[in-house]
Amino acid sequence: xxxxxxxxxxxxxxxxxxxxxxxxxxxxxxxxxxxxxxxxxxxxxxxxxxxxxxxxxxxxxxxxxxxxxxxxxxxxxxxxxxxxxxxxxxxxxxxxxxxxxxxxxxxxxxxxxxxxxxxxxxxxxxxxxxxxxxxxxxxxxxxxxxxxxxxxxxxxxxxxxxxxxxxxxxxxxxxxxxxxxxxxxxxxxxxxxxxxxxxxxxxxxxxxxxxxxxxxxxxxxxxxxxxxxxxxxxxxxxxxxxxxxxxxxxxxxxxxxxxxxxxxxxxxxxxxxxxxxxxxxxxxxxxxxxxxxxxxxxxxxxxxxxxxxxxxxxxxxxxxxxxxxxxxxxxxxxxxxxxxxxxxxxxxxxxxxxxxxxxxxxxxxxxxxxxxxxxxxxxxxxxxxxxxxxxxxxxxxxxxxxxxxxxxxxxxxxxxxxxxxxxxxxxxxxxxxxxxxxxxxxxxxxxxx
Numbered sequence: 105x106x107x108x109x110x111x112x113x114x115x116x117x118x119x120x121x122x123x124x125x126x127x128x129x130x131x132x133x134x135x136x137x138x139x140x141x142x143x144x145x146x147x148x149x150x151x152x153x154x155x156x157x158x159x160x161x162x163x164x165x166x167x168x169x170x171x172x173x174x175x176x177x178x179x180x181x182x183x184x185x186x187x188x189x190x191x192x193x194x195x196x197x198x199x200x201x202x203x204x205x206x207x208x209x210x211x212x213x214x215x216x217x218x219x220x221x222x223x224x225x226x227x228x229x230x231x232x233x234x235x236x237x238x239x240x241x242x243x244x245x246x247x248x249x250x251x252x253x254x255x256x257x258x259x260x261x262x263x264x265x266x267x268x269x270x271x272x273x274x275x276x277x278x279x280x281x282x283x284x285x286x287x288x289x290x291x292x293x294x295x296x297x298x299x300x301x302x303x304x305x306x307x308x309x310x311x312x313x314x315x316x317x318x319x320x321x322x323x324x325x326x327x328x329x330x331x332x333x334x335x336x337x338x339x340x341x342x343x344x345x346x347x348x349x350x351x352x353x354x355x356x357x358x359x360x361x362x363x364x365x366x367x368x369x370x371x372x373x374x375x376x377x378x379x380x381x382x383x384x385x386x387x388x389x390x391x392x393x394x395x396x397x398x399x400x401x402x403x404x405x406x407x408x409x410x411x412x413x414x415x416x417x418x419x420x421x422x423x424x425x426x427x428x429x430x431x432x433x434x435x436x437x438x439x440x441x442x443x444x445x446x447x448x449x450x451x452x453x454x455x456x457x458x459x460x461x462x463x464x465x466x467x468x469x470x471x472x473x474x475x476x477x478x479x480x481x482x483x484x485x486x487x488x489x490x491x492x493x494x495x496x497x498x499x500x501x502x503x504x505x506x507x508x509x510x511x512x513x514x515x516x517x518x519x520x521x522x523x524x525x526x527x528x529x530x531x532x533x534x535x536x537x538x539x540x541x542x543x544x545x546x547x548x549x550x551x552x553x
Contacts (some may be wrong), residue, residue, distance in 0.1 A: 108272040108275070109481065111328070111329045117524060118178075125163045125166070126159045126177075128158055128178060128222075129158075129179050129224065133155070134180045135273045136225070143246035145267075146271070148225075148226045148264070149191065150224065154355070155179065155223065162177035162222065165204060171220060171346045172218060173336075175219055176219065176221075176492075179224040180223060180276045181223075181265055181268040181277045182226055182279055183227050183265050185229065185233060185280065186209075186210040186309060187208065187347075193206055194374055195229070196231045196232065197242065197427070199420055200311075203433040208309070212278060212309070213278065213309070214336050227265045227268050227277060228262035233260075233280060233312065234261065234436065236283065238257050238288075246258050246263055246264055250294065255391065255481060255482050256292065256480040257481055259290070259292035261280070262323060263286045263289050265323045266290055266292070266323050267289075269295050270282055270295055270324065277323040278322060278337075280313075281297075281318075281507070282317045283338070283504040284504065284509050286319075286515075287299055287515035287529060288324070288500070288515075291515045291527025291529075292476075292480040292527075295324065295524060296516055297321065297323045297514070297527075298321055300320070300337075300512050301536075302534075303534075305320040305321070313409055313412070314409040314413060316408045320337060322337065326548065327541060327544040328345045332345075333539060334511075334537065343424065346541040346545070347542060347545035353387075353388055353546070354386075355387065355472045355507045356387065356390075356391050356465060357473065358469045359392055361395060361505065362396060362473040369487045373519045373520075373528075374526070380550055381550065388472075400456070402453055405442050405446060408533075410438040410442065414442075458510050463509075465509075470543045472528065472530055473502050473505075474497070474527065475528065475529040477501055478482075506529075510533075511531050511534055511536075512552075513529050514530050514531075514538055514541070515528070516530065530544050
């Protein structure tokens, strides 16, 4: 897979005059338009004219020493569920085609624009963000970056975001993560994806899946790229990321749930990464986390995603239900059968879960587990509903553990060149975002040799 530049490298090139915003945007547009590439499936809408105008504006500001940030002029893709002023927000569906254009940018989009990032287009996604696989019957399914002739799923729900970054059609992507939707597609495409502590980035102006679990995060090419974008999204200063020394670092590997039913490629890559980290002085402690065994049963009736998405969709699904992806419609309608008492029980159970899991995991520098239990399956083999459901559950499982305990987490590539992309997830309890970035920065250079 082609190694595309990081945000820091692009910023340095812009500052030194080795490139321009106009050139960066034109190169990304050319990759999107390439008929041999995945642009037609990775994007639902391409903002060609506006992106070129914004690039020219950033070049003029930089020439006048007035660029809003070192990253001004860098193209970024925006997941289709975010409001962009003057555009219809469809959330990967056809059911919202008749909605009026948005009056304003979502706060997350506005913050990226304020830093000078150029919105290149709206990236494809699982309809209404309701799956970890990334298949979309309305707009097509972009193939993952690995062995493209085979046709592996891109991961979801931020499928187009990951493919756009992996293929150089954008240099970063804005996504959301309810049960892994930034981390899973990052893992399946060999890039980095981040899920912040939920409170840090406002979710206004984004079509919700589950307001209890939704988080807004970046997909990019390095830990530092994601840390930079996360700071901008959280409206915090962008500072240097200091990698934490590996020697003496304490990492917990949960033996409860997170290591169950791993496929051979995931097991091999994960165990190799742990062995490498241990050889650099990281203290790996395998521990039981009984709270993780409670997560699956809490979702037995559809959990938060079904209940809260049904509340949002219940009128639209009556009027436009025949337009929905049947697999998505079925999952949303599970929320119809949950009672108010079921939901109250769920809220209370999660509150207890968060408190107990946070106390158990707080002493560690990070928790490590495979991002997904399986490597990306092919699009063709998931045509069968039973195979799809099984793959979706195994894909989402580990990431969901962290959303349910209200934590933060990053997925790093841990495969070797030529192997199927595999993600190593590093997670922390709520509010430890900076620490997780420092830990991940320390590990990034060694886990892939």
